[in-house]
Amino acid sequence: MQEEFNALQSAGTCALVPSNPSQNLVRCKSVFRIKRKPDGSVDRYKARLVAKGDVISQLSVQFPVKDLGDLHYFLELEVQRSSIGIFIHQSKYVLDLLKRTKMDGAKPYVTPLGSAKLDHTGALLANPAEYRQIVGVLQYLTWTRPDLSFVVNLVYQFMHSPMDQHLQAVKRILRYLKGSFGHGLWFPQVSSSLKLKAFSDADWAGCSWDRRSTGGFCIFLSHSLISWSAKKQHIVTCSSTEAEYRSLAHTAAEITWICQLFTDIGFQLSSLPQI
Incomplete structure (x- = not known):
């Protein structure tokens, strides 16, 4: 803890001064955390001096919550942060x-x-x-x-x-x-312009066994991929046009849900979704 405090003083981010009765003091506390590597071994011990406030304390009145800091490893998901975005x-x-x-x-x-x-033949x-x-x-x-x-x-x-x-x-x-174990999702910093774009496609009678088509879509928020799917359609379509329209309908339904979600949390899209 002393090393953490010395680092704050050497960086000039804080200084000890006498308190004044006329000032409204914000309480603070020390948070200790063990940072671990993906394999579970200890990476380093970290201490942090934080001001008591950020939403967490208000939630803790109603629910038993803990502030564990930034997410790095959770349920086999690895999160790497930088000044330009997040890689998962x-x-x-x-x-x-x-x-x-x-x-x-x-x-x-x-x-x-x-x-x-692939079909249903063989041993x-x-x-x-x-x-x-x-x-x-x-x-x-x-x-x-x-x-x-x-x-x-x-x-x-x-x-x-x-x-x-x-x-x-x-x-x-x-x-x-x-050959691609290091691939993942890259989420760059969100720009001031929130544009929703979607791409949809489908084959026709791609399955030789039941003649059903497979449709898919991917939806981007600015340059970040936020939703995607690839599923076999539930019925047999009579033409490639019908297969494409069914895939487009599923994409439109997903976009409608995303737009409603943005509305509920207070985000405003800068333009209508593009498909």
């Missing part, structure tokens, strides 16, 4: 997955999906539980990896009766992760 990724989560599946020494691929289409896996476990882990990874949304949704469709070709597709995803 799951590098440790990916590396642990590769080690668990014994794919950490595999040759990396540059794409997560091959050209061959059933002797141990389908392993396939289901890996796919479940990959689903959680799509929180920070929108580039995996389509292919993970694809292999998830074969969870009930996975076959050898489906396991090979999952291994290709793992090989892709081997």
